[in-house]
Amino acid sequence: MTKKWFQDSVIYQIYPRSFQDSNHDGIGDLNGIKERLDYLKKLGVDVLWLNPIYASPDKDNGYDIADYQKIQPAYGTMADFEALLAAMHQKGMKLLMDLVVNHTSDQHQWFQESQKGQDNPYFDYYIWRDPVDGHEPNNWGAYFGGSAWTYVPARKQYYLHLFAPGQPDLNWENPKVRQSVYQIMRFWLDKGIDGYRMDVINLISKPVGLPDAPQAKGAAYGNVEKVVADGPKLNQYLKEMNREVLSHYDVMTVGEMPGSSPEDAKNYTSLDGTELNMVFQFQHVDLAPNPDARFGKWNDEPVQLPELKQALGRWQTALDGIGWNSLYWNNHDQPRAVSRFATDDPKYRVLAAKMLATTLHMLQGTPFVYEGEELGMTNVHYHAIDQYEDLESLNAYQQFVDQEKAVAPTTMLRWLAHMSRDNARTPMQWDDTANAGFSDVTPWFALNPNYQAINAKAALADQNSVFYYYQKLIALRHRSDLIKLGHFELLGADDPDIFAYHRHYDRQTLLVISNFTAQRLTRKFSYPEDAKLLIGNYADDQGNTLRPYETKVYQYD
Template structure:
């Protein structure tokens, strides 16, 4: 394959609202990202992915954009963004922006025009359908609860919103709308940014005729994904985007793609470079779905290791030589990795955080680290609804507990504490000072109380910290081509306690062994005597013995 810079890169995701506040309003800002660039550089990553920083009324924390070419005032100004871009580049760090073009805010000028009349030039920038105030165009249920359709009294039609009603979906069938998107993308790329992470990009092509979803019992809380994911023209639109915009720049592009299959992802990320660099798949982070289909992702069941291994292995093999994987455990929409896949008790948190890091970073693909993951930050373990800010969590609680009465309040709070998005959004834990050094004001979301034990100031100084372990893994990816390009082979997929796999490249073999349990295991794979212990999360090596949450990699 042709070697690309982003195959060897490691990406660090910054959720600006929760990263670093510099003006005391309790909300992180771009000046805070500038302040912490040396920390990100010290970690050793290559790329920063910024969650949306555009002007927005914030009905969904910036994923409802009202002006694609303006900075959200609470984050700063365009001059501060330009300074961030310059300083990042001076440190050898690239900047990737979030691209949110499945929908806009209902405050965007396009939608404000679109609402004025049925013959407005911007009407077809969005998806409008006839109906009356009683009969909706179809049975689609929104990701955030309730119908995907909202009735507009002025023009007596419904507009489509797969997410919140303040996030109307764009009409990608309209070439004039697409041209406006291309112009906006060129605006940022001409500034010098280094790529885009594309929000729910495989939802942009809606099925012809907008047919009913096959599972009406889930309409209450999100049945729309099977109907709209990977629609008939997604590849066409992405190829056009590539031809018109992306191919003229040397950039990293990653598409967030709910429900994407490996076969579709191989097309989206094909090695001829005609669409995207890589995709975010959801298979491994949605394994523990609730058996009650009306509850979707809301549950607190543990993740099956066998299912996790089979899923990750499926993606490793399916894209080998065809496309490119993205590797991640968590992000701003997912619970903290060590709480969901590891063990976040004080006894095992550090060990299991390192184990998860090693397991993921030695796979083939581009790894993504979500802010605080490199410290082993945990879920917030909130216990009451008033501690949450996330629209998805709050709406789900009201929909499933108050309105539909499918689940009781204490159970739903357990589910939110396991899967709620605010678990990832609590402020970054910098030090032991007030509010963990995130702000001198009142933080927009409570700081996790464990910041006294888990914080950057302590870990940066500790050669045995989770942070130091991530530094080593990143360095190995930069130095050892077997990690970037090696073939993948799973070992004993039905082992429910250990995850073991091999990578092979140019006569070398790397074997990775990870114990996902608190028990001591024995796993003897008859490794050669001249093997080199590349990295381990224990200070000594006991060969075939795998202690609780032990992870290690040998090279031979």
């Protein structure tokens, strides 16, 4: 296999609003990121992915873009961006930008013109439909709750928004829309960025006729993902995008694809570089949905380990030699990994964070580290709805508690504490001083109260910290083709407590064993006496005895 640079890389995701404030307004910014590059270089990551930094009214924290070629003023200026990019390249790190082109903001010039009527150049830049019997064109529900349609009197039509009303969907059937997107992509690539993470890119091609979606009993609207994900022209659009733009630059691309299966992903990712390099899949983070389908992801149930193994293993096997996996536990849209998949019990938090890191980083693919994950940051566990900021969380509470009265407030708050996106968006915990070193004024969003114990300053002073463990994992991956390219073999698929697997490459084998419980367990695995213990989260090795949240990796011929 001829390796591409992204296969050798480890990516660090930055949520700019919450990373580092440099200008004393309580909001993270580009100069703040630049101040922390030495920290990221010390960690050993190769690529930084920035969540959207474009001009936006911030109805969905930057995923509603009003101008793709301007920097959000709270984050700085274009000169600040260019200085950050230059500093990153000087330190040998690359930059991945967020490309959000399924939808724009309703404040974008295109939509402002489009909504005026059907006699302007942008009239069909978005998806407009006439009312049906005086109502919405179909039963589609938006991801953030409510109908996916909003009526505009000036046009006497509805426009489609798969997310918030302030995020109208672009009409990719219109070739002018596609060319406008490609022009935006070239603008940033010509500035020297190194690739794109493409937001919900598998939703850009809508099904012919916009048919009704399956509707769960008791649900107000149909499940739009069931009919929109991986639409009929997605492959055509991605090939065109690659042909006209991506193939002309040495870049990395990862497409966020909710609802996609490995079989779907084979159509959009390839090692030959004709479409995307990899996808963000959701099967492992969508586990343990609420048994009542109308509540979707909202619950506080633990993930069952056999299901988790099956979900991750399926992708490892399906894409091996054909495409490439992205590896992640959490991001800006997911709760903190240690809280979701293990425990944030102070007694075991550090061990659990290291265990999760090992389990993921020993798989085939490109690992993504979300800001604070390398510290073992946890869910914030808010206990009142007015503490939340995330649009999805607030809408869910309003719908299920206030409107439908289908869930008790205490239950919904428990679900939010477990699954809300806000868990990932609290400010980065740099030290134990006021505002955690994130800002010298009150931050835009409340800090996790545990920042005095969990912070970067404490981690850097402790050689046994989660930070230095991530540093070791990243260094191991950089020098090992076995870790990067080895074939995956799941062991003990039905074991409810242990996640174990082999990796095989060039006559060498890796054995990864992880205990996902707080229990002391005994398991017998077969490996030679001279097998090398590559890494583990305990100071010694007790063989067949697995201590709480223990993880260890053996390598042998």
